[in-house]
Amino acid sequence: MERLIEILEDIQPDVDYANCTDLIDGHYLSSLSIISLIAELEEEYDITIPAVEIVPDNFNSAERIMKMIERLQEEY
Amino acid sequence: MQLSSLLLAGQGKSLTSLFSLLYLLLFLPACIIGYTVTPKKWKRYFLLLASYGFFWLISGELVIYLILSTFSVHYFGIWIDRISQKMKAQLSELPKEQRKEAKAGFVKKQRAVITLAVVLHIGLLLVLKYSPFFTTNVNLLLSKLGLSVKLTVPSYLMPIGISFFTLQAVSYIVDVYRGVIKADDNIFRLALFMSFFPQIIEGPICRYSETAEQLWNVKPIEYKNLTFGIQRILYGMLKKIVIADRLTLFVNAVFDVKNDYEGGVIAIGAVCYTVQLYMDFSGSMDAVMGTAQIFGITMPENFQRPFFSKTISEFWKRWHISLGAWFRDYIFYPVTSAKKMKKLTSSARKKLGNHYGPLIAGSIALFCVWFCNGLWHGSAWSFIFFGMYHFVLILIGNMLEPPVQAINKKLHIDPKWFVYRLLQILRTGVLVVIGELFFRARGLKAGMDLFTRMVTNFSFSTFDDKLLKSIVVDRYDFIIVGITLLIILTVSILNEKGICIRESLAKKNIVLRWVLLYALLLYIIIFGAYGLGYRPIDPMYAQY
8 A cells, every 4th residue: 555655646746645535536636647647557566457447436545546456456 | 291291200300309399299298198108017118119219200211220230239249248258257267377368368359349349330430421521532632633533422311310329339339348337138228228219319428337227127207207307308498499599590690601790790600609509409408308307217417517617628528528428438548548558658757747748648549539529520621620629729728737837826826716717717618619610610711711800800890780680680689598598607507506406496385386487488488589380490419
């Protein structure tokens, strides 16, 4: 989780990622930030994030992002 | 014309408007009565029959396109699903280290199937809609090159709504491929999703996950849904008949008749056209939502008060929402998610920073979206220009975001300040109106000519009663439009603040509710732009 928060802070600083639960709905992360975030996450966690996963529910909090990463890592 | 002749295949052209008397006084009531008396387990089939009847009346034998499209996506969906099932069964028997490789083989197969499906459906749309435009331009190019070869410009009969149901078909098949939904093995459920009559002409472009189950698990008509549905249709009528249709003569005169109107009149014409288009399309959407609500179906909203938008980007998130969402999910994200794009984003971010780095890949994807958006609206250079115009505006908006934020910080301007937001809304409105001027003009050259005259000869000196009389409109038309717009603006402001007027009214006593409902009906009857032998002007988006 710590590494994920580091990545998020690198892309979009000044957000309380540990507690924020509306990163997308609250407009803390723009669509450009999401494009960067996806590229970084794929590189860092060796996963592929398909377009279908790019929904607010998966990106609204650091916890949700982590869950998506773990789920994608679990996949074959 | 005899009423009976309207009920023949392809003759029910009046039905293309959900505000026509044929629809409101005959088709819809007949559907409501038929639906009510049909036993519960057959209601879904009644809706399917009514939907195909509706399509047959407006398109005649061209209904075959809808049937073939439905069968095609049904078959492709099952095909993709079978590959998935086979993959799951086989992968579960393999050790983990071998799964990745095995999965790649199945994914390759699925990709081939989905590509074939998309090429077939979009290809058919391209041939029917764009081949005349393409061959005309090829001929033009050949003659410029001095070659005497000339291709025959094809002409095809297209069913109304093909652009809408094709996008719906593609979204279904791609969602099956992505695993968002399961392939539907029930052809009737899929057929109802593809053909539901209120939405077949102008959308909204629904996703299978949004409406298919609702339509299949239909419920009896309830009093609240019936009254709310009728209210919504009436509200749509107010927009369409009192405003949009009343502005038609003036807009047509400015854009269609060869004239030398001065810039101010052209600007008024462009504003009127923008209002007309919004009232026409969003009014039609109200009729779609209202009709669906009568049957207990909640359709996704297609408009969210777009003229309160502060940026062009926001405008397109509030205008024709279902089309924007379709382009976002099936073009924008797939393009930005492509491997090469992700690499580009990673390397560009390191060099250009957090804002401009991802902007490169984002802009390439946006270009694709807006090129397709322009083309989707029609096969003409003016539509491609319209798409590119919005692409450039959004691109400029994105590029200027950091310096504007820096300037605001330096000058201590709070972006939430009312005056600042109002200026942003006005600026967005002006940019939208300019775009609509090109959209409405008869070709790109005519659009350029109108725009040039608008900016170089900006004066209102000839905008008087004499000019209006020559167009067969008068100042009362503008007064009625103005008053009605004020009503709609008030409702929109309340909605924007989260106040739902219909819910508030539903809590008032029954006398007041019915008085208001009759007052609205009377207002439409008195001030609607129609006369004897009235037939509403065809919905503007039905042609796309």
